[in-house]
Amino acid sequence: MEAHNIVIVEDHMLLSQAISSLVNSFDNFNVLYLCKHGKELVTKLKTPKNIPAIVLMDVNMPIMNGIETTEYLKKNYPDIKVIALSVEEEEDTIIKMLKAGAKGYLLKDVEKSILEEALNEVINNGYYHTKDISNLLINTLNEDYKDSKIQLKDREIEFIKHVCTELTYKEIADKMFLSPKTIDGYRDALFFKLQVKNRIGLVIYAIKNKIIKL
Amino acid sequence: MEAHNIVIVEDHMLLSQAISSLVNSFDNFNVLYLCKHGKELVTKLKTPKNIPAIVLMDVNMPIMNGIETTEYLKKNYPDIKVIALSVEEEEDTIIKMLKAGAKGYLLKDVEKSILEEALNEVINNGYYHTKDISNLLINTLNEDYKDSKIQLKDREIEFIKHVCTELTYKEIADKMFLSPKTIDGYRDALFFKLQVKNRIGLVIYAIKNKIIKL
DNA sequence: GAATAATAGGGTGTTTTTCCTTTAAGACCT
DNA sequence: AGGTCTTAAAGGAAAAACACCCTATTATTC
Numbered sequence: 144m145e146a147h148n149i150v151i152v153e154d155h156m157l158l159s160q161a162i163s164s165l166v167n168s169f170d171n172f173n174v175l176y177l178c179k180h181g182k183e184l185v186t187k188l189k190t191p192k193n194i195p196a197i198v199l200m201d202v203n204m205p206i207m208n209g210i211e212t213t214e215y216l217k218k219n220y221p222d223i224k225v226i227a228l229s230v231e232e233e234e235d236t237i238i239k240m241l242k243a244g245a246k247g248y249l250l251k252d253v254e255k256s257i258l259e260e261a262l263n264e265v266i267n268n269g270y271y272h273t274k275d276i277s278n279l280l281i282n283t284l285n286e287d288y289k290d291s292k293i294q295l296k297d298r299e300i301e302f303i304k305h306v307c308t309e310l311t312y313k314e315i316a317d318k319m320f321l322s323p324k325t326i327d328g329y330r331d332a333l334f335f336k337l338q339v340k341n342r343i344g345l346v347i348y349a350i351k352n353k354i355i356k357l
Numbered sequence: 358m359e360a361h362n363i364v365i366v367e368d369h370m371l372l373s374q375a376i377s378s379l380v381n382s383f384d385n386f387n388v389l390y391l392c393k394h395g396k397e398l399v400t401k402l403k404t405p406k407n408i409p410a411i412v413l414m415d416v417n418m419p420i421m422n423g424i425e426t427t428e429y430l431k432k433n434y435p436d437i438k439v440i441a442l443s444v445e446e447e448e449d450t451i452i453k454m455l456k457a458g459a460k461g462y463l464l465k466d467v468e469k470s471i472l473e474e475a476l477n478e479v480i481n482n483g484y485y486h487t488k489d490i491s492n493l494l495i496n497t498l499n500e501d502y503k504d505s506k507i508q509l510k511d512r513e514i515e516f517i518k519h520v521c522t523e524l525t526y527k528e529i530a531d532k533m534f535l536s537p538k539t540i541d542g543y544r545d546a547l548f549f550k551l552q553v554k555n556r557i558g559l560v561i562y563a564i565k566n567k568i569i570k571l
Numbered sequence: 572g573a574a575t576a577a578t579a580g581g582g583t584g585t586t587t588t589t590c591c592t593t594t595a596a597g598a599c600c601t
Numbered sequence: 602a603g604g605t606c607t608t609a610a611a612g613g614a615a616a617a618a619c620a621c622c623c624t625a626t627t628a629t630t631c
Contacts, residue, residue: 155444155466161375168378230369252369298609307561309554311586324611331589340523341618342587346560347521350571357565512577525618538579545621555586556619 146173147266148195150187152212153228154179154204162199162228162258169259181207181215188220195223197265202229202240210243217244224265234279241280247271295336300354302329306345307355360387361480364401366426367415367442368393376413376442376472383473395421395429402434409437411479414459416443416450424457431458438479448493455494461485507550514568516543520559521569
């Protein structure tokens with residue numbers, strides 16, 4: 144049995160080199176090369192001998208992140224299996240990665256043996272998921288994902304971004320070319336939708352749900 | 358020359374195992390054991406043969422974090438050299454770790470070769486710092502650290518935490534057993550200190566400066 | 572004894588929030 | 602083509618909360 148080639152895409156060099164030596168210690172796997180981000184991988188893949196069986200992909204990277212990169216691979220190199228590797232435990236992120244085509248999602252606190260198991264499973268069965276991730280996905284389905292995640296309209300998002308500044312509602316109205324009264328309407332609708340009682344509640348919601356970044 | 362013993366304290370098992378195999382690949386270093394957090398290390402050290410030359414210490418850990426653990430080592434095992442290992446680039450954190458007695462501070466995106474260099478330097482010279490960290494420290498000194506970082510009093514921090522909730526000022530006054538008028542005072546003092554215009558400004562400040570966590 | 576910090580009050584204008592109503596434009600249905 | 606529904610956009614009025622003045626009492630500290 145010949146060794147399967149692995150590529151690691153991860154911006155923290157220490158981690159990627161460390162994982163690399165870990166993977167090389169497994170019997171039937173071999174690290175081809177390391178990339179710091181998706182862009183670097185895309186360039187590398189242009190050379191046919193650089194095409195691996197599996198990519199171990201970090202989700203959060205500069206320049207071209209894990210989700211974009213995985214989507215690119217799905218389109219252009221459908222035979223490459225992607226295993227996501229992340230500290231992110233947020234449902235949203237995990238689901239995006241899986242939708243993008245990842246065959247597995249490992250949290251960075253998994254043990255060496257699980258990594259090896261995951262690599263083997265992906266080669267043999269095409270996918271691998273820890274119980275954690277499976278449970279999370281089931282929960283997600285149960286709570287009717289699309290509905291549970293409150294969907295805000297474009298104009299509401301624009302409004303809520305202004306809410307997170309020191310502008311008064313009157314000033315927000317000016318910026319959005321609307322009457323202050325209309326702004327009242329947006330505000331009250333959001334208070335109800337998001338179950339908050341005042342502007343502070345909106346700000347906290349916006350930050351928790353990453354509508355604004357700090 | 359016999360190999361120096363290393364202990365790795367890091368909550369993400371994949372990373373710690375990976376770093377472990379990296380360190381073991383260096384000629385004159387040997388990993389004694391791994392710990393998931395400071396508490397585990399403290400217990401381990403009670404057995405004399407478990408005392409290493411160097412501890413590679415993550416900063417952010419559950420139960421007993423890198424800063425606390427490093428302080429403990431400085432007091433009880435002053436001969437153990439600590440090298441901090443973190444993704445955190447914040448001045449504050451770095452300074453706290455160095456004050457606690459760390460002999461080096463590596464960002465997790467360093468390369469394998471730098472890690473080896475750091476280990477050797479710490480054994481031979483007693484300390485190691487990358488240019489990044491040195492520069493950062495110099496900047497810190499230049500900008501007169503103590504003044505630049507606005508210092509909030511305990512009671513102000515307590516207040517600002519309440520500000521980031523949906524409570525009214527009247528309700529905050531009740532919770533803090535103060536008159537609403539005193540609360541006005543706290544608020545206005547913070548408006549001035551932090552150069553903000555209203556409550557939203559306080560909330561944004563609190564989140565940016567990690568006075569509250571979300 | 573003077574300076575400082577924490578606490579608190581009086582008065583006032585502005586902003587936010589709530590409640591209730593209205594108009595105009597599009598979508599949908601038959 | 603006409604009737605019905607929905608939604609975005611607004612208005613009036615009033616109460617609650619917020620923000621901004623300026624002053625006063627204590628206790629601590631120097």
